[in-house]
Amino acid sequence: MRMAILDIWTVFWRDWLVLRRRLAKFIFSRMVAPLLYLVAFGWGLGRSIQVESGTYLDFLVPGILALNSMNISFNSITPVHAERVYHKSLEEYLIAPIWPHAFVIGKVLAAVLRGLISSSIILALAWAFGTQLMLTPLFLLVLVLNCIIFAEIGFIAAMKVSTYEEMSQVNTYILLPMSFLCGTFFKTTALPEALRIIIELLPLTHTSYLLRELGAGGTASAVSVAVLLIYAALCFWLCRRAFSRLTC
Numbered sequence: 640m641r642m643a644i645l646d647i648w649t650v651f652w653r654d655w656l657v658l659r660r661r662l663a664k665f666i667f668s669r670m671v672a673p674l675l676y677l678v679a680f681g682w683g684l685g686r687s688i689q690v691e692s693g694t695y696l697d698f699l700v701p702g703i704l705a706l707n708s709m710n711i712s713f714n715s716i717t718p719v720h721a722e723r724v725y726h727k728s729l730e731e732y733l734i735a736p737i738w739p740h741a742f743v744i745g746k747v748l749a750a751v752l753r754g755l756i757s758s759s760i761i762l763a764l765a766w767a768f769g770t771q772l773m774l775t776p777l778f779l780l781v782l783v784l785n786c787i788i789f790a791e792i793g794f795i796a797a798m799k800v801s802t803y804e805e806m807s808q809v810n811t812y813i814l815l816p817m818s819f820l821c822g823t824f825f826k827t828t829a830l831p832e833a834l835r836i837i838i839e840l841l842p843l844t845h846t847s848y849l850l851r852e853l854g855a856g857g858t859a860s861a862v863s864v865a866v867l868l869i870y871a872a873l874c875f876w877l878c879r880r881a882f883s884r885l886t887c
Contacts, residue, residue, distance in 0.1 A: 646737040650745025651752075658753065669711070669757040670764065676703050677768050680824065700765040700772055701850035702823030705785060705843055707761055708754040712786040713814060715750035716793030720806050723797065723885075743794060743878045750790035751783060758782055778853040784867045785846040789814075791874035798881035822847035842870045 658665060680699050765772060796809045820830070821843035827835050838844055845863035853859055 643738045643741060646741030647745045647748070649737065650742050651748050654746065654749035655752070658749070665753070666756070666760060669707075669760050673703055673707060673761045673764055677764060696765075696768060696770050697772065697855070698851065699824065700761070700770050701854050702847050703765075704758055704761055704782065704850055705821070705846040706818045706823045708758050708782055708786050709789045709817070709843055709846075710814060711757045712750045712754040712788075712790040713793040713796075713810075715753040716746060716790055716797055717806060719746060719794060720797035720800060720803070724801065724803075739883060740879055743875070743882050746794060747787060747790045747875075747878070750793065751786040754786035754790070755783070758786075772854040773856050775853055777859055778850065781846060781849045781853065781859070781864070781867065784871055785842065788842050788867065788870045788874055791871070791878050794878045795874065795881055798878075798885070817841055817843045822851075842867055 676699070677696070680695070762772070762774075792813075796806060800806045800809065820834075820838050821827070821841055822838075823843070827838050827844060830838060845860075845866045849859055849863050849867075
């Protein structure tokens with residue numbers, strides 16, 4: 640067990656060293672999109688939108704956190720695709736004397752770290768805009784789970800997709816629709832029934848609902864938490880399976 644933890648830490652530490660050198664650029668680049676969302680939707684459009692409780696800005700921020708952590712965690716894994724297909728450097732990990740699953744866990748944890756840093760930037764900006772949002776351990780756990788799920792989905796895509804163009808199509812056909820439809824900017828009850836049923840099966844929908852409810856001081860839905868845990872476990876199994884096939 641100790642050796643496995645050291646192997647995971649080695650993979651994670653390599654990614655942290657890369658991020659640390661670019662940390663300032665990473666932070667400033669992650670401020671742009673959330674700031675535009677907050678100004679355009681929170682201050683601009685939000686003034687004309689009424690919600691059941693609080694302001695639209697309070698409603699919006701949890702959705703922005705959900706979709707931003709999804710995008711950052713997913714895109715943080717995409718270099719693995721380049722390492723596998725173009726740079727051919729993934730073989731270094733395949734022949735290294737480390738626990739095979741350490742590469743998967745280390746890469747996912749590094750993506751989660753990026754997602755959490757980006758999320759903390761959004762929270763700081765949201766509070767500067769006057770958002771009333773409660774942070775609890777369960778709120779942070781849901782955010783971490785969301786990062787884990789989409790980092791794992793990114794890893795699966797990196798193992799399966801053959802070209803850079805196909806990798807970008809994953810963003811277009813999977814992440815982009817979820818960004819706008821999974822309860823991020825409006826409640827899914829506004830959608831047609833058939834589409835709503837499909838959307839409410841997706842992990843980002845449950846993340847948006849949980850963050851919104853917990854941020855307002857409410858209680859978490861046990862069903863939504865269970866859905867996220869199932870997604871995280873299933874995606875991790877698929878990650879392990881996809882990476883193990885490279886070592887065969």
